Amino acid sequence: MKIYSASHLCSVSHPPIKGGAIAVNEGKIVAVGTRSELAAVRGGPVTEYPGCVIMPGLVNAHCHLELTHFPSWKIRKGIDYSPRTYIDWIIQVIKIRRALTDREIEQSILEGIRISLESGTTAIGEILSDTRFFPLYQRSPLAGRIYLEAIGQSPARCQNIMSRIAECVSDSSDRRIQPGVSPHAVHTLSPALFRAVVELSENDSLPMAIHLTESRDELDFLFDSSGPIAEKLYPFVGWNEHLPPHRRTTPVAYLDGFGLLTSRTTAVHCVHISPAEVEILQKRGVGAVLCPRSNERLDVGKAPVRRLKKAGIPLALGTDSLASNDSLSLLDEARFLLNQFPEDFTHSEALRMITLSGASMIGMERRIGSLEAGKDADFLVVELKGPGQAGIETAIIEEGKILDVFLQGKAIDGPLATDPQESD
DSSP, X not given: OEEEEEEEEOOSSSOOEETEXXXXXXXXXXXXXXXXXXXXXXXXXXXXXXXXXXXXXXXXXXXXXXXXXXXXXXXXXXXXXXXXXXXXXXHHHHHHHHTOOHHHHHHHHHHHHHHHHHTTEEEEEEEESOGGGHHHHHTSSOEEEEEEEXXXXXXXXXXXXXXXXXXXXXXXXXXXXXXXXXXXXXXSBOHHHHXXXXXXXXXXXXXXXXXXXXXXHHHHHHHHSOSHIIIIIHHHHTOGGGOOOOOOOOHHHHHHHTTOOSTTEEEEEOXXXXXXXXXXXXXXXOEEEEOHHHHHHHTOOOOOHHHHHHTTOOEEEOOBOTTSOSOOOHHHHHHHHHHHSTTTOOHHHHHHHTTHHHHHHTTOTTTSSSOOTTSBOOEEEEEOSOOTTTOHHHHHHHHOEEEEEEETTEEOOSTTOOOOEEEO
């Protein structure tokens, strides 16, 4: 039994505690309270962090760690140019991805895991395009959900993809890394593949994540098979023969027709989503992950956060990838969100979006996301200049410096190590 105490404790699920502490045993939190309360009842050594706050590890609800080395790949592969449109950027990503070796992808994933841990992320909602790399995440100290990506049009490719995903799902035991499935987007799957993904999700109770209305191009494509997706993307990837007839529908209505929108589904981005579509998401119990910095970088617009909040859509934050972002830091993402939508979110809400709400989004809120008895002891020690009158949550996001990262009660090795004060 060990007790960790700080000047403040922010559990997220309950009000902050001054002089708060957690008791940890065998990788689990067994009690939360003040230092004096836990020391008197639990006993054992106390590790103290004066001038700091103990808080839950951060949960990145949407990321692509396999693209961590994207900035350097652009230069090394001779594909370093500035795309003019969102579809141009997608084509650039595909060009680079096709030029990579397995070793390069592996090193990129491992670097993404390292950077995530250093920035305080202890759990992820990762989109993985190649199931062969799934074991890399299982061997990592991270917790989270790995959404195995499904993209394809031809029957043979679709069958191969579903077989590989099914193998990963059947090979997953009760680990901290669990599988999910990600039908990539409305324009990248055949109707048959959508139906297969939904069937797998239903049979194995698998959470799903899908990129939804990230750009206006999706709306044009779903309505009458026009726009850059039809004119540029489909020819580039050799899908001309799979160009669908005019559907005269919206992305949300299209997905709803497959039964894909359920309480197990997470919609990512939701930038160009209408009030009627928001209502459907609300009725189906779908949550949304916002990626404001990525949306800004790709110039696709801003998510209608006020509309989503008013409808009661659960919201979390994700960094997306370093192909469309400057960092994998969720604190950076939270600050950007608050600056972009100053009237719509409080610091307390933003902090919850990168902890407990993120955990809920990937279906792991019973295990991670807040400091509560029975949950994994994944927590951060964050140095504060002082909470002041604004509150602990504001101080964490605006000026907090991550000193230590603990996973299942063990501090990760590396440059974050500090010199806490330990007493009996």
